[in-house]
Amino acid sequence: xxxxxxxxxxxxxxxxxxxxxxxxxxxxxxxxxxxxxxxxxxxxxxxxxxxxxxxxxxxxxxxxxxxxxxxxxxxxxxxxxxxxxxxxxxxxxxxxxxxxxxxxxxxxxxxxxxxxxxxxxxxxxxxxxxxxxxxxxxxxxxxxxxxxxxxxxxxxxxxxxxxxxxxxxxxxxxxxxxxxxxxxxxxxxxxxxxxxxxxxxxxxxxxxxxxxxxxxxxxxxxxxxxxxxxxxxxxxxxxxxxxxxxxxxxxxxxxxxxxxxxxxxxxxxxxxxxxxxxxxxxxxxxxxxxxxxxxxxxxxxxxxxxxxxxxxxxxxxxxxxxxxxxxxxxxxxxxxxxxxxxxxxxxxxxxxxxxxxxxxxxxxxxxxxx
Numbered sequence: 001x002x003x004x005x006x007x008x009x010x011x012x013x014x015x016x017x018x019x020x021x022x023x024x025x026x027x028x029x030x031x032x033x034x035x036x037x038x039x040x041x042x043x044x045x046x047x048x049x050x051x052x053x054x055x056x057x058x059x060x061x062x063x064x065x066x067x068x069x070x071x072x073x074x075x076x077x078x079x080x081x082x083x084x085x086x087x088x089x090x091x092x093x094x095x096x097x098x099x100x101x102x103x104x105x106x107x108x109x110x111x112x113x114x115x116x117x118x119x120x121x122x123x124x125x126x127x128x129x130x131x132x133x134x135x136x137x138x139x140x141x142x143x144x145x146x147x148x149x150x151x152x153x154x155x156x157x158x159x160x161x162x163x164x165x166x167x168x169x170x171x172x173x174x175x176x177x178x179x180x181x182x183x184x185x186x187x188x189x190x191x192x193x194x195x196x197x198x199x200x201x202x203x204x205x206x207x208x209x210x211x212x213x214x215x216x217x218x219x220x221x222x223x224x225x226x227x228x229x230x231x232x233x234x235x236x237x238x239x240x241x242x243x244x245x246x247x248x249x250x251x252x253x254x255x256x257x258x259x260x261x262x263x264x265x266x267x268x269x270x271x272x273x274x275x276x277x278x279x280x281x282x283x284x285x286x287x288x289x290x291x292x293x294x295x296x297x298x299x300x301x302x303x304x305x306x307x308x309x310x311x312x313x314x315x316x317x318x319x320x321x322x323x324x325x326x327x328x329x330x331x332x333x334x335x336x337x338x339x340x341x342x343x344x345x346x347x348x349x350x351x352x353x354x355x356x357x358x359x360x361x362x363x364x365x366x367x368x369x370x
Contacts, residue, residue, distance in 0.1 A: 004057035005168045008067040011055065012172075013179060015048045016074065020183030033079060042083030045075040046090025049112075053091075053098055059152065059161050067172060069112070069140040072119050074180060077133050081120030088116015104151045111147045115140045130177050137173040141166050200274040202252055203259035211273035211281055218271075218283055219336035222327055230284035230292035230326040231343040234262065234299065237319045237355040239278035250310045254318065257308050265302040266295065281343075289329040289363050296322040296358040304356065319356035323347030330361035 019041075033041070049068035056066035068091055076084035092109035099105050119136045127135070144165070148158045198210040206214065215231070222229035236242075236258065243251040255278065262272045262280055271283040282299075284292045303320045310316070323346030325331060327339045342361050350359040 004055060005065065005067060005165070005172075007055050008052050009168070009172045009175075011052060012048065012067055012070060013176070015051075015071075016176065016179055016183065019044065020180075020187065035082070038079050038082045039086060041075055041079050042086025043090060045071045045083065046087040046094070049087060049091035050094035050098070053094060059148070059157070065161060065165055067169065069115050069144065070137065070169070070172060070176060072112070072116050073133055073136040073140060073173065074176060076116075076119035076123040076136060077129055078180065078184070080123045084120035084123060085116045088113045088119070091116075107150060108147055111143050115143055118143070129181070130174075133173050133177050134170070137169050138166075141169055203256055203274050205259050205262075205280070206271065206273035208273070208275050211271075211275060211283075214271055214273070214283060215336050215340060218285060219327065219339065222285070223334070228286055228288065228326055228329060229339070230287050230289070230295075230324065231339055232282040232284060232292065232296050232299070233275075233323045233340070233343045233347040234280040234282065234296075234320050235322075235347055235351070236278040237321055237351075239318075242316070242318070246310060246314070246316070250314075253310050254308050254316075257306070258303065258318075258320075261302055261306055262299060265299045270295070281340075284326075287326070289324065289326040289360055292324050292326050293358055293360040296324050296360075300356070300358055321347060321350035321355045322358045323350055324358060324360040326361075329363050332364065 049071040052066050052068045052071065056068075059065050072084055072087045072091070075087050092112040095109045095112060096105045118139050122132060122136050122139070125132065141162070145158070145162050148162060149155065152158050198206060200207040218229050221227070236254070239251065239254075242254055255274070258280070259272070259274065262282065266272055266282050267284070269285065273281045273283075275281050282295075284295055287295065300320055300322055303318065305317075307315050307317060323343045325339055325343040325346060327333070331339055331342050333339065346359040346361050350357045353359065
């Protein structure tokens with residue numbers, strides 16, 4: 001039996017490692033997986049449990065020992081009650097389908113569903129994950145002891161098997177905890193590095209590299225689906241004066257507060273970036289040049305009316321100049337860079353015309369796009 005349970009353990013560890021590679025976007029305590037992700041995770045770990053049953057040890061014609069319950073323990077600990085319940089239900093169904101529908105398989109199936117419910121309930125506590133996993137594993141083993149006691153008449157054999165099973169389960173739980181925490185920490189570092197590579201540290205907006213990538217991706221999507229894509233290039237007027245008068249720390253405060261204004265007055269699905277220095281950009285999908293210019297004007301007016309409060313309590317107001325261009329309303333090109341350059345030219349036209357205004361590229365008159 002020990003050899004079979006060790007095989008179960010090795011298979012489960014392999015599954016956990018593979019799951020860690022698939023779940024780099026989700027870190028416990030950092031990101032919140034969607035309901036769809038939780039459902040899929042529950043199904044996946046339910047399948048893991050079913051696979052573990054293929055390598056079970058027949059203690060009795062009516063009972064098989066394996067570590068399928070640990071699949072429920074792990075998913076409950078890290079993703080909560082919903083995937084725990086789904087995994088328990090799937091393993092229960094698998095138990096009856098794989099080994100035939102009988103009273104003993106029905107009892108075993110109900111036991112796995114009960115383990116899913118108990119682990120899901122325990123997952124809602126605020127306990128340390130290590131203790132939570134140990135308590136879940138121990139609770140699962142108590143249920144399995146009850147099932148063995150009902151299915152096997154030789155109770156001395158039951159206690160002997162249960163003792164070995166419990167020891168292996170506890171040791172496996174401790175090792176799995178170390179492994180899953182390592183995977184979770186690795187994913188957390190991966191997300192942090194990814195965020196640092198894509199985000200401007202001062203404003204938490206997309207940085208230039210991420211903006212260029214998004215521009216390229218959104219431009220290809222717009223071309224493929226015959227949709228519009230607008231670009232706004234935003235630049236603070238006389239920003240050097242702010243740095244010279246109030247200091248660079250004050251300039252940073254202005255940039256931070258301006259980033260919030262840009263997010264608040266753009267649409268929820270527009271993508272705002274800081275391209276460097278005092279220059280920002282906004283990707284505006286699915287809008288005509290008139291609608292894009294209206295969004296730009298809304299931003300310009302909001303900035304003009306906003307009172308920027310410095311760290312020493314001083315208040316100041318600034319203005320911005322904005323250039324706007326839209327593919328394919330104002331330019332027909334297969335190059336996203338050409339769209340950005342056109343918006344940039346409009347920005348400099350706004351600067352040369354006196355600043356604190358929006359300049360839009362002229363619309364191509366023979367364009368028909370609904």
